[in-house]
Amino acid sequence: MASLIARSPLAGQAPLVLGRLRLAEGRPGPITSLARLKDRPLDALLEAAGLSFPAPNSMVSTETHRLVWTGRDQAFLFGPPLEGLGAACAATDQSDGWASLLLEGPGAEEALMRLVPLDLRLTAFPQGRTARAPLNHMQAILMRTGPEAFTVLVFRSMAQSAWHEIGTAMRSLAARAAIG
Amino acid sequence: MRITCPLCGTRDRREFYYYGAEDYLHRPAPDAAPETWDDYLHLRDNPAGETRDLWYHELGCASWLVVTRNTVTHEISAVELVAEVSA
Numbered sequence: 001m002a003s004l005i006a007r008s009p010l011a012g013q014a015p016l017v018l019g020r021l022r023l024a025e026g027r028p029g030p031i032t033s034l035a036r037l038k039d040r041p042l043d044a045l046l047e048a049a050g051l052s053f054p055a056p057n058s059m060v061s062t063e064t065h066r067l068v069w070t071g072r073d074q075a076f077l078f079g080p081p082l083e084g085l086g087a088a089c090a091a092t093d094q095s096d097g098w099a100s101l102l103l104e105g106p107g108a109e110e111a112l113m114r115l116v117p118l119d120l121r122l123t124a125f126p127q128g129r130t131a132r133a134p135l136n137h138m139q140a141i142l143m144r145t146g147p148e149a150f151t152v153l154v155f156r157s158m159a160q161s162a163w164h165e166i167g168t169a170m171r172s173l174a175a176r177a178a179i180g
Numbered sequence: 181m182r183i184t185c186p187l188c189g190t191r192d193r194r195e196f197y198y199y200g201a202e203d204y205l206h207r208p209a210p211d212a213a214p215e216t217w218d219d220y221l222h223l224r225d226n227p228a229g230e231t232r233d234l235w236y237h238e239l240g241c242a243s244w245l246v247v248t249r250n251t252v253t254h255e256i257s258a259v260e261l262v263a264e265v266s267a
């Protein structure tokens with residue numbers, strides 16, 4: 001067996017800093033998709049880990065895990081897989097399937113709202129809110145991780161496109177700011 | 181045009197994919213008469229008024245939806261999950 005080199009979807013991509021915004025690759029670690037199965041004790045297992053199945057457009061976090069709603073009866077678990085998960089739901093490893101992009105800085109939502117048809121201002125999309133929503137043509141998972149911070153997940157194959165799109169939005173904002 | 185996904189909330193039309201009439205949910209039995217299959221596959225009403233169609237929240241939560249829409253006023257009066265309608 002050849003020795004393969006593990007590369008993150010945006011390996012080698014230096015953070016992009018423009019004005020007060022910073023775009024960088026995130027390293028989410030293990031991602032597991034949990035899909036409910038009838039009569040399986042998923043809720044009990046989550047509860048034992050201090051988690052609960054998140055409502056649509058939201059996430060539930062502990063020190064070690066983050067559980068993000070991603071669809072009807074489906075959520076993504078960020079963090080080490082929980083013991084017994086395979087018997088409690090349909091669990092699939094998604095770790096290498098997604099690219100994670102972190103956008104931080106005051107007005108980060110202004111850049112994202114050029115690409116996402118949602119109101120992402122803090123009042124409408126506060127910390128802890130998430131959304132399955134398009135980033136232009138890409139099927140993204142959006143998380144508000146802080147007052148000035150978002151995590152955007154896209155399919156791994158679209159990592160460069162997402163980076164380019166968000167970078168373009170950042171450049172537009174910076175250019176607009178430069179001319180006053 | 182905005183569609184209110186029962187799970188995601190009110191979203192822009194670009195997030196949704198249109199499939200066709202709700203008739204697709206009423207698949208005949210495999211041994212149904214040829215006329216019944218012909219009806220299912222090819223014959224559609226074209227109402228001036230209320231119609232029920234299947235839409236897919238493609239760029240959102242990936243749920244299939246039944247959208248009740250008025251072709252005269254363009255009003256959308258209901259959006260339901262196919263999973264609940266056909267359960």
Ligand SMILES: [Zn+2]
Binds near residue numbers: 186187188237240243
């Ligand atoms: Zn939806």
